[in-house]
Amino acid sequence: MSxxxxxxxxxxxxxxxxxxxxxxxxxxxxxxxxxxxxFTKPTIPGALYVPLHTIMEFGSIVxxxxxFVVGWYAYRQTYNRRDLLIAVAFLAVGTIDFIHTLSYxxxxxxxxxxxxxxxxxxxxxxxxxxAVALLAAAFITPTSxxxxxxxxxxxxxxxxxxxxxxxxxxxxxxxxxxxMYTTGQGLTLLKIVxxxxxxxxxxxxxxxxxxxxxLGMSSIRLLQSAIIFAVTGEICxxxxxxxxxxxxxxxxxxxxxxxxxxxxxxxxxxxxxxFRELSQAKLKLEQSxxxxxxxxxxxxxxxxxxxxxxxxxxxxxxxxxxxIGEIRADGSIEIxxxxxxxxxxxxxxxxxxxxxxxxxNQKPVVVHDVFxxxxxxxxxxxxxxxxxxSAPIVRDGRPVxxxxxxxxxxxxxxxxxxxxxxxxxxxxxxxxANAEHYEREHRIAETLQKVIFPPVSMDKGSFRIxxxxxxxxxxxxxxxxxxxxxxxxxxxLAITIGDVSGKGLDAxxxxxxxxxxxxxxxxxxxxxxxxxxIVSETFKERVxxxxxxxNVFITLFCAIVDTKTGRVVYANAGHEPPIKISSGPxxxxxxxxxxxxxxxxxxxxxxxVWMEPGDVLVFYTDGITEARTGGIMFxxxxxxDAVRNNIGxxxxxxxxxxxxxxxxxxxxxxxxxVALIVLQRSNST
Numbered sequence: 001m002s003x004x005x006x007x008x009x010x011x012x013x014x015x016x017x018x019x020x021x022x023x024x025x026x027x028x029x030x031x032x033x034x035x036x037x038x039f040t041k042p043t044i045p046g047a048l049y050v051p052l053h054t055i056m057e058f059g060s061i062v063x064x065x066x067x068f069v070v071g072w073y074a075y076r077q078t079y080n081r082r083d084l085l086i087a088v089a090f091l092a093v094g095t096i097d098f099i100h101t102l103s104y105x106x107x108x109x110x111x112x113x114x115x116x117x118x119x120x121x122x123x124x125x126x127x128x129x130x131a132v133a134l135l136a137a138a139f140i141t142p143t144s145x146x147x148x149x150x151x152x153x154x155x156x157x158x159x160x161x162x163x164x165x166x167x168x169x170x171x172x173x174x175x176x177x178x179x180m181y182t183t184g185q186g187l188t189l190l191k192i193v194x195x196x197x198x199x200x201x202x203x204x205x206x207x208x209x210x211x212x213x214x215l216g217m218s219s220i221r222l223l224q225s226a227i228i229f230a231v232t233g234e235i236c237x238x239x240x241x242x243x244x245x246x247x248x249x250x251x252x253x254x255x256x257x258x259x260x261x262x263x264x265x266x267x268x269x270x271x272x273x274x275f276r277e278l279s280q281a282k283l284k285l286e287q288s289x290x291x292x293x294x295x296x297x298x299x300x301x302x303x304x305x306x307x308x309x310x311x312x313x314x315x316x317x318x319x320x321x322x323x324i325g326e327i328r329a330d331g332s333i334e335i336x337x338x339x340x341x342x343x344x345x346x347x348x349x350x351x352x353x354x355x356x357x358x359x360x361n362q363k364p365v366v367v368h369d370v371f372x373x374x375x376x377x378x379x380x381x382x383x384x385x386x387x388x389x390s391a392p393i394v395r396d397g398r399p400v401x402x403x404x405x406x407x408x409x410x411x412x413x414x415x416x417x418x419x420x421x422x423x424x425x426x427x428x429x430x431x432x433a434n435a436e437h438y439e440r441e442h443r444i445a446e447t448l449q450k451v452i453f454p455p456v457s458m459d460k461g462s463f464r465i466x467x468x469x470x471x472x473x474x475x476x477x478x479x480x481x482x483x484x485x486x487x488x489x490x491x492x493l494a495i496t497i498g499d500v501s502g503k504g505l506d507a508x509x510x511x512x513x514x515x516x517x518x519x520x521x522x523x524x525x526x527x528x529x530x531x532x533x534i535v536s537e538t539f540k541e542r543v544x545x546x547x548x549x550x551n552v553f554i555t556l557f558c559a560i561v562d563t564k565t566g567r568v569v570y571a572n573a574g575h576e577p578p579i580k581i582s583s584g585p586x587x588x589x590x591x592x593x594x595x596x597x598x599x600x601x602x603x604x605x606x607x608x609v610w611m612e613p614g615d616v617l618v619f620y621t622d623g624i625t626e627a628r629t630g631g632i633m634f635x636x637x638x639x640x641d642a643v644r645n646n647i648g649x650x651x652x653x654x655x656x657x658x659x660x661x662x663x664x665x666x667x668x669x670x671x672x673x674v675a676l677i678v679l680q681r682s683n684s685t
Contacts, residue, residue, distance in 0.1 A: 019206075022225035022261075026232035029250060050106035056252040057101040063259040064094030070266045072151075081149040082140045083266050088151070089133030090262065092158040096126040096165065111170045117177030118169060120187075124180070124194050125165050127234065131201040134227060138208030187238070195238045202231045219268040226261035229254045304671045305431040306337040309403070311631075313424050314339045317417060319405045321385060324393075324428070326401040327359070335404065339631075343379040359399045364391040364418035364425075369410040380406065387412035391425040395433060403428060430551065457652055458485060460493055461563035462613065466651035468659055468676040470623075480507035480554075481621040481675040484515050486522075491564050494522040497619040497677055498556035498575060510552060514597075518558060528558040528571035529593065529606035536573070536597045536604075543598070554597035557590070557619060561611075566681060568617065571606040573597050578619040579636070580609055581643050616654070617679040618643055623672035627662040634665045651678035 071087025074080065100122035102110035112118065140149060147153070169176050180191045206227045209220050236251030306324045314322035321340035325333040325348075333353055336345035350356060352375040358365040367388040370376050380388070385406040393401040403425050407413065457466040467483050480500030488494055496518050500510045514535065521531040535556075542548045557578060559570035570578075574596030580588040594604035611617060620639065627634040642661040646654050655678045663670055 019221060019224045019228055022228035026228055026254070029232065029254065050104065052249070053104060053252065054101055054107070056256060057097060057104075060252075060256045060259050061094045061097050061101070063256070063263050064090040064097065067091075067259070067263045067266055068094070070263065074266070075151070082137050084151065085140060085149055085154065086133055086137050086262065086266060088154040088158055089129060090259075092162055093126045093130045093133075095162055096122055096129065099166065100126060111166060112173040115173070115177040115181070116183075117180035118173055120180040120191055121169055121176045122165075123237070124191070124198070127198045127230070128194075128201070129161075130230065131198050131205065134223065135201055135205035135208060137223075138205055138211075192238050195234050199231050199234045202227045202234070206231075219265040222261050222265035222268065226258040226265065229258035229261065233258065302432065303337070305434075306428070307339070307631075309424060309428050309431060310337045310339040313403055313405055313421065316420070316424070317405050317407075317413070319412075320408050321383065321404075321406040323404045323406075324401060325390075325404060327399065333359075333402070340406075341379075341383045343383070346377075346379065348375075348377065358390045358392050358402055362392050362394055362399055364415075364422050365389065366413050366415060366418050368413075384408045386410040389413040389418050389421060391418060391421040393425045393429045393432065395429045400429070400432065458487070458493075460487060461491070462682050463493065463561065463563045463611075463679060464651050464682060465493065465495070465677065465679045466655050467678075468652075468655040468674070470659060470670070470674045480511050481623060481673040482511045482515055483619065483675045483677050484519065485677060486519065488522065488560070491562065493561040493563060494519075494558070495561065495619065495677060495679065496556065496558045497578075497621065497675055498554055498573075499621050499675075501551070501553045506549075506552075510548070510554070514554060514556065518556075522558075522560070527606060528560060528569060529604040531558060532556065532571050532573050532594060532597070532604040533602070536602055539598045552598050556597055559590075561679065566611040566615075567608060568611060569606055569608045571604050573604060576620055576622050576625060578617055579640065579643070580611065580615060580617045581640070581647070582612065582615050583647075587640065611679070611681045613681055613683040615681050616643060616647065616651075618654075618658070619677040619679070620658075621673070621675045623670060623674035624658065624662045624676065626672060627666040627670050629665055629667055634662045638662065638665060651680045654678045654680070 068087045068091035071080075071083040071090075075084045075087070099111065100119050101107070103112075103114050103119045103122055105114055105116050105119065107114055178188075180188055182188055206224050209224050209227075233251040233254035236254065237248070310322045310324050313319070319340065321338065323335050323339070324337040325335040327350070328334055328347070331350050332347040333350055334345060334347045350359060353359070357363070367373055369386055370380055370388055371386070385408060387407040387410050388404065389406075390402045390404045392399040393403065403421055405413070405417075405421060456468065457464070459465075465485055467485065469481065469483065481498075482500070483495075483497040485493060485495045496515065498511075498514060500507045500514065517535055517538070518531055521534065526534075539548070539552070539554070543550045543552075554573070555575040556573045557570065557575040559568050561568050570590055571594065572590055572592040573594050574592050577589040577591045580590070588609055590607070590609065593606055595602050609617075618639070624639055625633060625635050627638075638661065639658065642658045643654065645661075646657040649657065655676045658676060658678075659674060662674070
């Protein structure tokens with residue numbers, strides 16, 4: 001599995017035409033017609049043009065109705081007022097275009113005698129309506145609160161407009177027709193002036209939309225491109241002398257293109273983007289809570305744990321700042337562990353806190369604007385924080401602190417956000433409780449972990465393997481990192497590496513259970529995925545029987561290496577993905593094939609990679625990638641650089657070098673235990 005690469009552009013899976021490209025296409029089209037007419041004055045025969053015109057118009061009508069369907073039904077889910085306006089307007093535009101088509105000269109008489117002028121009049125109404133709708137849409141946000149921008153108002157309004165136009169044009173057909181077109185002379189001055197007025201409105205809409213890019217880059221660009229094509233079509237309709245000439249044909253083509261781009265714009269804003277944002281929000285929520293679970297089981301000390309929870313809370317809500325407050329013995333709240341700003345740690349008397357009720361009522365609190373509350377802190381004012389929410393950290397039935405999340409935008413947070421933050425607070429309470437037990441149990445757990453770790457190296461055929469385990473030296477740190485590798489005596493090696501959450505000695509006990517369970521399953525000939533499934537079910541059964549707490553989670557990677565062929569079969573239960581590095585630029589990551597153990601019994605799949613001579617496979621725990629200095633993590637990039645810079649060394653030397661690079665990055669203060677395995681296939685057997 002190759003390392004995926006992404007960019008920040010919207011990948012919508014549809015035609016995304018930029019305004020510049022639309023301008024180029026418009027200029028090319030108009031230039032081609034001008035050059036064509038310099039040699040001849042082509043007029044398309046009426047017998048051919050009328051069916052051609054009907055086909056083009058009905059194509060536009062279908063697209064305009066599709067615009068309505070997309071915007072109308074998406075509104076029920078997104079309540080996007082801007083798209084609703086465009087959708088209902090294009091329902092009216094499509095209806096008037098339908099009447100225009102049936103009123104075209106050469107078609108059977110419809111709502112009176114068909115004339116060029118009457119058809120042109122219906123055409124102008126449709127164009128004017130679409131231009132005004134797009135201009136109005138530029139001043140409406142998706143969340144506009146205007147009472148008139150709702151289905152119960154827009155539908156009757158546009159329906160009344162259509163009926164009024166039909167009544168007037170049917171009753172005054174000769175007058176309307178004469179105002180638009182003069183036989184033998186072509187378009188009237190009034191008709192041409194109205195076309196230029198419509199063009200001016202389109203241009204105003206283009207400019208106004210250009211100021212709303214933050215409302216959705218792709219959909220705005222598509223609307224602007226649609227306007228360019230619409231303007232080009234209007235220019236064509238100011239130039240034709242005969243209803244059947246090439247200018248008329250080109251104008252209809254550009255109109256169809258404009259309608260199609262409007263449909264694409266509503267698809268992006270009403271369907272694609274909401275679905276994408278919902279998927280991303282769901283993924284972000286899952287990742288955030290998964291990260292919190294991993295943080296609580298990673299052996300971080302109190303300060304590091306609170307900093308990580310604060311960082312995750314800020315990321316989760318796309319906030320400008322997050323912090324943790326702790327209640328002191330004197331009743332004050334000490335606020336620190338900031339992420340986003342760095343005002344330093346400071347204390348606030350409880351009765352002077354703007355969210356005092358979060359502590360008193362033990363419920364989350366949302367402050368839409370801090371300036372509406374007394375005791376606004378200077379630290380908030382200096383950093384422009386306006387919206388704020390907090391959830392209490394409750395332990396043993398009493399509040400011991402709170403999580404704060406702030407935004408520079410007033411009204412940024414909702415009651416639903418506060419409920420999610422409460423979940424963060426519960427995890428934080430667990431983290432604080434765990435930190436108090438680290439010092440007491442760490443030495444015992446460390447001793448047990450060292451006893452159960454395998455020899456540091458092994459050779460098997462062309463494969464050499466080495467491991468390294470290094471506990472965090474701060475006695476307040478306790479982790480459940482472990483690894484194991486052993487010979488299956490049939491030309492294969494079994495490898496496991498994992499991370500167990502929990503508290504000190506308990507984590508070490510669970511580590512031993514997992515390790516020796518896997519040894520037994522592997523020696524019995526089980527495949528990695530099946531072994532993961534059984535272990536997951538076993539842990540769930542123990543939780544259900546009350547034999548172990550339900551807050552123990554385990555990330556685990558296991559693999560079987562065929563030392564004769566180089567085939568590596570593996571299954572990954574939510575663990576940090578091992579990386580396989582070859583001599584070339586390729587980098588493979590052995591991603592998770594199932595969820596972490598201990599949450600629910602689940603099926604696990606397995607995958608495989610092949611190790612060629614010279615390849616290196618590195619297994620690691622997050623103590624390596626999360627080594628940090630000033631909030632900057634060593635990360636996957638640092639790990640890859642460390643491997644590539646030492647690719648020619650022995651597995652043990654490479655493991656030591658990776659650890660040293662991560663330790664130096666963290667200024668020799670790693671906050672977590674580290675487990676590493678380096679598997680190398682030599683170039684000779």
